[in-house]
Amino acid sequence: RLLLSFSGSGVQSKGTFLFGSIETLIKLVPGNSAGTVTTYYLSSTGKKHDEIDFEFLGNVSGQPYIIHTNIYTQGIGGREQQFYPWFDPTTDYHNYTIHWNPSAVVWYVDDIPIRVFRNYLSQGIEYPNAQAMGVYSSLWNADDWATRGGLDKINWNSAPFIARYRNFRTRACLWNGPVSINQCANYNWWYTWPQYRQLSYAKRGQMDWIRNKYMIYDYCKDYKRFNGQEANKDLIGMTLDKLVGNLRTYEMEVDGNKEQKTSKKILALKASDSDEEIELDKEQIAFITKNLSKFFKKKKGTGSKKRSNNNPNGYYKCGMTDHQIRECPLWEIEWRKERVENEQKARRKEKEEHSMIDAWGSDLIMMMMELMRQHLWH
Template identity: 55%
Template sequence: MMHKILILVTLIMAVVTSPAVADFNTDVSISWGGGRAKIEPGGQVLTLTLDQFSGSGFESKNSYLYARFDMQLKLVPGNSAGTVTTFFLTSQGPGHDEIDFEFLGNSSGQPYTVHTNIYVQGVGNREQQFRLWFNPTESFHTYTILWNPQRIMYMVDNIPIRVFNNNANQGIPFPTKQPMKMLASLWNADDWATQGGRVKTDWTMAPFTATYRNYNAQGCVVNGTWNSCGGNMNSMPWQTQGLDSNGRNRIRWVQEKYMIYNYCTDYKRFPQGLPKECKLPRF
């Protein structure tokens, strides 16, 4: 009898604590593209296309002040040179905050570049770039942006690849005040995206298509002065999520084997000295 009760309690807890996957029909708005963005029946899949006339994009209807965003993505296959597929957060107006996941296409057979950057009050220059340990065009993989009061963390299939800690008490800017929306897009950037713009988009391959699936946002929804989290900032795991020993081992593995650019080692770019955060422990 006790065994059955434990099973029942476990099932109830799973229902209560497992967040429901969002429905693109109700949770996002197609923001541009003239019909090139399409939500598939059921609302769980959204495709973006790019042709020689325009790309396309969508954005969340809600704004958030701290959240965890998960998105499954299958990137443009084949010769994707010149294309950029994005999944990012941004606030509105001048002096904006932004947390970027950008996927820079490449010639057939060459790996994608995963470009990450963080803007605080309009200032970025915090780029890190990675290769992936799989082909991101063959199947769906989950990409995560975690933003809580302690840190920003990027994850791929729940493996952390980058952490940017909140060290505002040491004079290092961190986004804490401006609500952000989730945005996604597919667009042409062949002036810089592939090998610094040396490889251009091959329009004979158009239209290019990226597929988004199973969008999930867990966060503090902001509407005017109202915040859904209120004063309770520790009620959900994402609000205090960080790196345990396994996470530290995984991020070291990713950064040692797959990081291809780190602004914190680019001494030529910062001849007056690296940014303050580069002198602190990485994790």
């Protein structure tokens, strides 16, 4: 791709696809590339288009590129995640792959996954699974925003700016009209096999390492951008009752805003650093969201149960008649034993709740935030 002061460049595939693996090798613009953006992405057409992006934001000499990823569903984007490369992307070719199947979208760099966007369509989160997308690439002038928010402009004395591509490869289902919606999701396709529905343990470890070390922006944690009300909440320390209460509050606010047509608010809770790609199957997610309040409801009180006195004379079961129930030594022993047992149950319950939060919390909150983000954008 070539960029001059009077002309950019671009290319697109002849065919369109629904699901598969799209990859190419790219060597980015060397030297002072500030203000330039090299792109490689999938996109459908129309106002409610789907799109899956790799964009490479140039920088001044000596400063790193930014790998910018985004996904649009039904015309709505705003899901940016950005990374510094852990290599020099201008000295050699590197593989950039978009793996897209009915279960998830995965962005790979040199066979290392850096991001996953899972299919939570059953929970009301839009997912690109019904629009064919073509493959596009371009090199263009974006110096109004690309480098330090537009502070660093293109130095045209360094033109022409050249990004090089090779070994473009598609292993994807070619679009053949609406009938492809079912055909391309068929389990006969290799990308629907179990090993491609979620990352392996080793790949998950690679992704976590990259995200912990090189991710510099995550829309899920940009609470100011989405008017987050709970920007500094620590999810791990939050009780399940409080989590449910916060979600109920958000739901009532959204319902009230719909009726009154006032400005919408969003609840943003801080999840763990491992981010959105915790692997849960759809049944677990459906169970959590549909039964959240009931499943996480905390029993009121942990003290002893109120004892009923079936003895009309007020005596306890020891059979002695010279004292009342609360003066009975046997009653005192049983009451203390029961109190200890209840305290132990309460501690076990609290430990189990925190285990549930550790296992499910990040993914659950990501899903809730995504639903809220869609409310805000609509």
